[in-house]
Each structure stands twice: as C-alpha cells, then as structure tokens.
Amino acid sequence: MKLYGFWRSLASxxxxxxxxxxxxxxxxxxxxxxxxxxxxxxxxxxxPQGVVPALILDEGGTPLFQSLAILEYxxxxxxQPPLLPKDPRGRARVRGLSLIAAADGHPLIVPRVRNYLEKxxxxxxxxxxxxxxxxxxxxxxxxxxxxxxxxxxxxxCHGDAPTMADICLASQMIGALAYxxxxxxxxxxxxxxxxxxxxxxxxxxxxxxxxxxxxxx
Ligand SMILES: N[C@@H](CCC(=O)N[C@@H](CS)C(=O)NCC(=O)O)C(=O)O
Numbered sequence: 001m002k003l004y005g006f007w008r009s010l011a012s013x014x015x016x017x018x019x020x021x022x023x024x025x026x027x028x029x030x031x032x033x034x035x036x037x038x039x040x041x042x043x044x045x046x047x048p049q050g051v052v053p054a055l056i057l058d059e060g061g062t063p064l065f066q067s068l069a070i071l072e073y074x075x076x077x078x079x080q081p082p083l084l085p086k087d088p089r090g091r092a093r094v095r096g097l098s099l100i101a102a103a104d105g106h107p108l109i110v111p112r113v114r115n116y117l118e119k120x121x122x123x124x125x126x127x128x129x130x131x132x133x134x135x136x137x138x139x140x141x142x143x144x145x146x147x148x149x150x151x152x153x154x155x156x157c158h159g160d161a162p163t164m165a166d167i168c169l170a171s172q173m174i175g176a177l178a179y180x181x182x183x184x185x186x187x188x189x190x191x192x193x194x195x196x197x198x199x200x201x202x203x204x205x206x207x208x209x210x211x212x213x214x215x216x217x
Pocket of ligand 1: 111113
C-alpha cells in the first residue's frame with residue numbers, strides 16, 4: 001500500500017497508527033502541506049479534496065480518503081487486533097469519541113482554515129494561535145467529559161485495549177502538546193490515556209515529530 005501523508009498531519013498520524021497496530025505496511029509519500037503541494041494537479045488526481053491522507057491499495061483502484069473511513073476499511077480488512085468493540089453500543093461510543101476529535105476539533109485547525117484566518121480575515125498571529133489552542137482544548141474537554149464519568153472508560157478510552165477512539169484522542173493531544181502549547185491540566189483522564197497510548201510502539205513511532213523531515217517548533 002501507499003500512504004499519501006505529511007509528517008505534521010494529525011489525520012495521517014491516525015492512519016499510520018492504525019496500520020502499525022494491524023501489522024500492515026505502507027510506503028509513505030510526503031505531500032508537503034507547508035509548501036501547498038496538496039493543491040497541485042498531481043495530488044488532486046489522487047485526492048480531489050486536496051488533503052492528506054489518501055491510501056492506495058496494492059490492488060490499485062480508486063484511492064481511499066478520509067482518515068476515519070480508512071481506519072474502518074483497515075478494521076474490516078484485518079479485524080485483529082480490533083479497533084472497535086464487538087457490541088453495537090460500544091461501537092457507537094467509540095465512534096462518537098473519535099468523531100469529537102476527528103470531525104469537530106481537528107477541522108478547525110487545518111492549514112486551509114489557518115490560511116483563511118490569516119489571508120482573508122487578517123487575523124494576526126496572536127489571534128490565530130488563540131483560535132488553534134481554544135478549539136483544540138474544547139475538543140479535548142468534550143472527550144474528557146465522557147471519559148471521566150462513563151463506566152466504559154478503562155485503561156484506554158473504551159476498556160483496556162486501544163481502539164479508534166484512542167487513535168483520535170492521541171492525534172488531538174499531539175496537536176495540543178506539540179503544536180499549540182495548550183494547557184492540558186483540565187483534561188487529566190485524556191492525558192492519562194494519552195500516556196498509555198504513547199507507551200505502545202505503534203502510537204509512539206507514528207508521532208509526527210518522529211517522521212522524516214519533521215521540524216519541531
Ligand atoms: N477529515 C479529514 C481531514 C483531512 C485534512 O484536513 N488533512 C489535513 C492535514 S491533517 C490537510 O491535508 N490539510 C490541507 C489543507 O488544509 O490545505 C481526515 O480525517 O482525513
């Protein structure tokens with residue numbers, strides 16, 4: 001398989017972790033989002049939305065897009081170890097937690113939104129940084145609200161093994177810690193689970209700052 005991604009991309013991180021947990025390999029092709037390569041014709045032919053990740057399967061065919069759709073595909077392709085619980089209610093909870101990060105939090109901090117804030121709305125750097133930290137923390141607080149009080153929370157977001165929700169939580173927490181200097185003391189359960197995740201090689205090795213070409217701020 002070939003994964004179009006970028007070292008800094010939190011959505012690519014999610015796919016990198018899932019591949020590693022499932023014991024699957026993919027060659028990663030870097031699309032430099034900082035240089036705007038996602039808008040070039042060659043890449044738009046792969047993913048017309050102009051975002052990473054996209055996954056090309058060994059058998060070829062239309063590339064897969066959207067990190068959560070790719071995670072669901074990998075889950076169906078290789079069910080072990082599972083990224084979703086067996087019971088429908090548990091699956092709904094894990095998907096719900098995942099979506100808080102991937103569908104509600106993350107879209108507010110992606111390059112196209114940051115560029116719009118800067119170039120169209122003329123928000124200065126201080127205002128932009130406030131925006132990024134604010135929405136990153138709001139998503140983590142929403143997840144914390146569930147994790148701290150629901151009985152399904154265990155060592156990980158749902159029970160004692162990592163699921164899709166942990167992958168999404170880890171991606172959101174990486175944004176908070178590595179990019180936006182978010183004060184995370186108000187989300188202790190999320191932080192405890194993040195630390196459990198980072199003790200697992202699949203999560204740790206996929207970290208954006210450990211990828212080729214990564215530039216810490
Ligand atoms: N919901 C999508 C998000 C994809 C996305 O926005 N990816 C970012 C990097 S994490 C990107 O490529 N952004 C390019 C841009 O905003 O111009 C997913 O989960 O795959």
